[in-house]
Amino acid sequence: MELLFYAYRDFTAEPDAMLAKYGFGRAHHRVIYFVGRNPGITVSDLLGILRITKQSLSRVLSQLVREGFITQRPGSRDRRQRLLELTNRGVELERQLSQNQRERLARAYRQAGAEAVEGFRKVVTGIINEIDRPKVGRPIPLREARGR
Amino acid sequence: MELLFYAYRDFTAEPDAMLAKYGFGRAHHRVIYFVGRNPGITVSDLLGILRITKQSLSRVLSQLVREGFITQRPGSRDRRQRLLELTNRGVELERQLSQNQRERLARAYRQAGAEAVEGFRKVVTGIINEIDRPKVGRPIPLREARGR
DNA sequence: GCATATATGTCAACATGGCTGACTTAAAAT
DNA sequence: ATTTTAAGTCAGCCATGTTGACATATATGC
Numbered sequence: 001m002e003l004l005f006y007a008y009r010d011f012t013a014e015p016d017a018m019l020a021k022y023g024f025g026r027a028h029h030r031v032i033y034f035v036g037r038n039p040g041i042t043v044s045d046l047l048g049i050l051r052i053t054k055q056s057l058s059r060v061l062s063q064l065v066r067e068g069f070i071t072q073r074p075g076s077r078d079r080r081q082r083l084l085e086l087t088n089r090g091v092e093l094e095r096q097l098s099q100n101q102r103e104r105l106a107r108a109y110r111q112a113g114a115e116a117v118e119g120f121r122k123v124v125t126g127i128i129n130e131i132d133r134p135k136v137g138r139p140i141p142l143r144e145a146r147g148r
Numbered sequence: 149m150e151l152l153f154y155a156y157r158d159f160t161a162e163p164d165a166m167l168a169k170y171g172f173g174r175a176h177h178r179v180i181y182f183v184g185r186n187p188g189i190t191v192s193d194l195l196g197i198l199r200i201t202k203q204s205l206s207r208v209l210s211q212l213v214r215e216g217f218i219t220q221r222p223g224s225r226d227r228r229q230r231l232l233e234l235t236n237r238g239v240e241l242e243r244q245l246s247q248n249q250r251e252r253l254a255r256a257y258r259q260a261g262a263e264a265v266e267g268f269r270k271v272v273t274g275i276i277n278e279i280d281r282p283k284v285g286r287p288i289p290l291r292e293a294r295g296r
Numbered sequence: 297g298c299a300t301a302t303a304t305g306t307c308a309a310c311a312t313g314g315c316t317g318a319c320t321t322a323a324a325a326t
Numbered sequence: 327a328t329t330t331t332a333a334g335t336c337a338g339c340c341a342t343g344t345t346g347a348c349a350t351a352t353a354t355g356c
Contacts, residue, residue: 001181001249006284007275008156009199025341030153037150043304051157056343058305080303080352101149108274112267119260119267126256127155136154173312191333204314206334228323228332 014100022093027052027060029097032086035070036094038140040083042075045140069093162248170241175200175208177245180234183218184242186288188231190223193288217241 015029022028034049035041043061047054061084064070069090075081086094109117125133163177170176182197183189191209195202209232212218217238223229234242257265273281 001246001253002185002284003269003272003276004156004159005178005181006280007272008152010277010280011152011275013199027342033149033153044302051161052342053344054304055306055345059342062305075303078303078353080350082304098149104275105149108271111274112270115263116267116270119264120271121151122260122264123256123268124151124155126259127159127252128151129158132154132158136150175313192331200313201315202333203316203335207313210334223332226324226332228321230333 011101011104015097018097018100024063025060027056028064031057031060031064032069032090032094033098035084036086036091039085041140042081042083046084049140064090159249159252163245166245166248172211173208175204176212179205179208179212180217180238180242181246183232184234184239187233189288190229190231194232197288212238 012026016026019025019029030050031046034046038045043054043057046061047057050057061070065072068087071085071087072082073085075083112120125136128136160174164174167173167177178198179194182194186193191202191205194209195205198205209218213220216235219233219235220230221233223231260268273284276284
């Protein structure tokens with residue numbers, strides 16, 4: 001428990017500081033990250049990942065759209081949906097924000113060795129609620145292709 | 149990065165829900181947890197772990213003291229200090245809150261196996277800032293014994 | 297085709313837990 | 327005697343979560 005607290009504290013500290021320069025917070029980072037990983041994701045799928053209310057998401061998402069980091073386009077199969085994607089600017093910001101975290105992980109992996117990384121992934125996956133484990137590490141299937 | 153997000157999200161969800169019944173939040177949990185792990189810790193050491201301002205800490209700490217979960221007593225060597233300890237009530241709440249997390253970790257450990265756990269600990273430790281790694285897993289040395 | 301359900305968004309109000317800045321008190325250190 | 331340190335307080339701000347109520351467009355089902 002202690003390990004996880006410290007790790008999360010240090011894992012988020014530097015991106016948080018960078019985000020502050022844009023007037024953004026950690027919530028913006030999460031949205032950018034998951035939209036980047038799942039181009040074309042729907043609002044409701046994003047809500048399901050973040051587990052926040054749509055009112056909370058709306059605040060940060062509309063800011064990101066307004067400032068040109070994310071675009072919305074209607075779904076072709078279901079035109080109620082607004083599929084989300086990063087703009088070039090969004091991709092750039094994502095890259096910048098994650099760089100620190102990637103480097104931090106890369107260092108930790110290098111020091112610990114491949115076998116330890118394997119164990120790390122196993123345990124961390126085991127901490128996640130069983131229902132959500134299958135979707136980790138894979139992009140959310142596009143609703144476009146999912147049918148209804 | 150994704151793994152860590154999901155794991156932390158699910159790791160904190162249930163304690164958060166329990167805390168809400170007491171009118172407490174995650175910040176209270178952190179204080180209770182670290183005071184429980186480090187009986188007699190000083191306010192400034194606690195601030196150093198949590199990395200928040202004393203004004204932020206004060207809000208939750210004084211609530212916990214007022215409601216009888218934590219006691220303060222002056223340091224014997226340095227009487228400016230207020231050493232923090234859980235009351236019986238505090239211990240009980242800590243136990244309750246952490247039970248979920250301990251069980252979750254125990255399940256993950258059991259499924260992953262001892263070797264994976266070893267790797268998990270190595271990698272997570274590597275994620276933590278180097279400067280703080282030594283103190284993880286050990287109680288903070290009491291200032292009483294540390295001298296000044 | 298009409299009724300209902302769904303995807304998304306919006307307004308308003310509130311709570312939690314961060315923050316800064318300014319200032320106080322008591323005790324320790326020099 | 328002066329300065330530094332440990333702790334606390336007051337006030338106000340900001341980010342990000344919440345609930346509840348309601349609006350709009352589109353899809354779906356009978």
